[in-house]
Amino acid sequence: xxxxxxxxxxxxxxxxxxxxxxxxxxxxxxxxxxxxxxxxxxxxxxxxxxxxxxxxxxxxxxxxxxxxxxxxxxxxxxxxxxxxxxxxxxxxxxxxxxxxxxxxxxxxxxxx
Amino acid sequence: xxxxxxxxxxxxxxxxxxxxxxxxxxxxxxxxxxxxxxxxxxxxxxxxxxxxxxxxxxxxxxxxxxxxxxxxxxxxxxxxxxxxxxxxxxxxxxxxxxxxxxxxxxxxxxxxxxxx
Numbered sequence: 001x002x003x004x005x006x007x008x009x010x011x012x013x014x015x016x017x018x019x020x021x022x023x024x025x026x027x028x029x030x031x032x033x034x035x036x037x038x039x040x041x042x043x044x045x046x047x048x049x050x051x052x053x054x055x056x057x058x059x060x061x062x063x064x065x066x067x068x069x070x071x072x073x074x075x076x077x078x079x080x081x082x083x084x085x086x087x088x089x090x091x092x093x094x095x096x097x098x099x100x101x102x103x104x105x106x107x108x109x110x111x112x
Numbered sequence: 113x114x115x116x117x118x119x120x121x122x123x124x125x126x127x128x129x130x131x132x133x134x135x136x137x138x139x140x141x142x143x144x145x146x147x148x149x150x151x152x153x154x155x156x157x158x159x160x161x162x163x164x165x166x167x168x169x170x171x172x173x174x175x176x177x178x179x180x181x182x183x184x185x186x187x188x189x190x191x192x193x194x195x196x197x198x199x200x201x202x203x204x205x206x207x208x209x210x211x212x213x214x215x216x217x218x219x220x221x222x223x224x225x226x227x228x
Contacts, residue, residue, distance in 0.1 A: 004154075031215050042116075042202055042219035043155070088154060098143065098206055098215050099170065102155040 004032075004089040004103030012109040019076040021106040023089030024069075031092045032065055032072050033100065036085045043088065046074075079110045115139050116220040118203050124226045131190040133223050135203030137183075143206040144186040145217065146170075146178060148199040155202065161186055193227045200224050 007022045023032070031050045035043040049056045049065045049072065056063045062075040076083055086107050090100040115138030125131050135144060143162055147155040147170075157170030159178040167178050175197060177189045190197055203220040 033215065033217075035219075040222075042221050043204075043217075045216050045218065048215055090155075092215050098217070099145075099157055099160060100217060101157075101171075102147075104152060104154040 004091055004101060006087070006089060006103040006106045008106060009104070010107045010109070012111060013079060015079060015081055015110050015112050017079055019079050019083070019108055019110075021074045021087055021089075021108070023072045023074070023103055025072075025089075025091045025101075025103075026070065027091075029067075029091045032063075033090045033092065034061075034063060034072075034074050035088045035090060035102075037088065037105070038085045046087075076108075081110050081112050084108060084110045116203060116205055116218060118201075118220040118223050120223060121221065122224045124228065125193050126228050127194055128192050131193050131225065131227075133188040133201055133203075133225070135186045135188070135220055137186075137205050139205060139207070139218075140183060141205040141207045141218075142183075144180065145204040145206075146176070146186065146188045147202045147204065148172065148197075149202060149222075150199050158188065158201075190225075193225075195227050198225060198227045 005024045033048045034046045037043045047058045047063050049063050060077045065072045086105040088105045090102045117136045119134045145160040146158040149155050156172045158176050161167045161180045179187045201223045204217040206217045
């Protein structure tokens with residue numbers, strides 16, 4: 001069964017605006033990751049946040065993690081047309097093999 | 113980009129025929145994974161490997177088998193393809209060394225499989 005549930009399923013904003021996507025999960029995790037997928041391509045790792053971290057930044061990306069609410073958010077600031085893609089959260093549990101469980105994704109469209 | 117290739121990139125086959133998909137990496141990473149991606153389901157783990165000849169099942173392993181005889185190659189076999197196995201298949205790798213974050217996975221470009 002799916003662990004992560006993304007919200008919203010689709011988001012359309014104007015270039016320059018900020019985009020926020022949310023992810024909720026059900027069980028305890030060791031880390032939570034966000035990936036981007038451009039149409040017809042493989043997934044690209046964006047950022048990883050560990051269960052003992054609350055916030056992490058990478059360029060225009062900001063990720064928060066609230067383990068008490070079992071939720072995470074991804075904020076993309078000053079969006080660009082090139083940010084148009086699907087974004088997936090993935091939760092990591094088991095050590096070593098690091099099996100990830102992916103959500104269904106948020107389809108983000110940046111309008112010029 | 114991580115050195116991961118998948119072959120074939122596209123395949124059309126008929127129900128009941130065997131199909132083998134190949135994932136090849138040049139990174140010498142310990143862990144390799146096979147996922148399938150379907151609309152409304154995100155990515156689901158089929159099988160994974162934690163070393164040569166060491167494999168285990170994922171969430172949706174029924175109808176699939178895997179083999180890993182070399183570090184660089186991870187094969188996914190559909191013994192008798194069914195229409196429900198029409199999907200996009202992704203291979204991923206992750207490192208297991210002390211200098212790399214084990215958790216991050218790097219994905220191949222995918223294989224589109226259509227079973228008629």
